[in-house]
Amino acid sequence: MDRQLTVIIEKADNNYSAYIDGIDGIVTTGNSIDEIKKNMVEAIELYVETCKELDLECPEELEGDYQLNFKMDVKSLLEFYSGIFTKAGLERITGINQKQLWHYASGNRNPRPEQKIKIETALHKLGEDLLSINL
Template identity: 35%
Template structure:
C-alpha cells in the first residue's frame, strides 16, 4: 500500500509531515526544523508504530510513502543541491521571489506552483537524455 505524505512549512517556520488521505488504521506525523528532519521524524514514527503493533500482537499494515512538498518545503529540502540562481534559470522565477517562498514571507499562487513543477519536470526529463562518454 502506498500513501502520499505531505510536507509543509508551518507559519512558525517549522516543517510537518502527514499522510494526506490516510487510509491506514493508525496515524503518524513528523515534525522538524527542516523538511528533512520532518521526513526523518515521520519515518521514525512509522517504525515506532510498527513496534507498538508487534508489542500488542496486532496486525500491522505496511505502507510505502511518496513525499509531496509545498514550495517552501521543496526549496528547503533541496537547498543544499539546487541554488536559487540555478532554480531561477530552470523555472524562470526570480531568485528573490524564490527566496520569499523559501522563508515563508510569501506563498506562491497555484499558477506559480504549476510553473515551478512543470519546469522542474522538464529539466529532469532533459537530464534523462544526457549521455556522458
C-alpha cells in the first residue's frame, strides 16, 4: 500500500502556497490547484535529487511509492472557487446558510469540524454527480 503524504494548500498574498505536512524543506506555489499539484511533484523530485547529489539523508516517506493527498482550509477553498460557486449554491448543496458561509470565506470564523465535513461531503457528492454525466 502506498504511503499517504498530506500536502497543505494555503492562500498566500497573490497565489497559493503548499507544503508537505511533516516534511521540512519542500514548498511550492501556484495560481491553481493543478499548478500546485504539478509544482509539488517537481519540488519533491528536485528535493530527492538534491539529497542524492549532496549525499544527504532523504526522508523515508519519499522513498518508494507514495500518494499525495491535497488539503485546503475552508477559507482558501471558498476563495479559490468564489467565481464558480455562489453562496446560494453552496447553501443548497451543504445545508449551511449563506451568512455562515460568508463568515467562513472572510476568515472571521472557522467552521467546526462537523461543518467542514458537511462542506467536503457536499463537494465530493457534486463531483461524483458530475463525473457520472455524459454529454
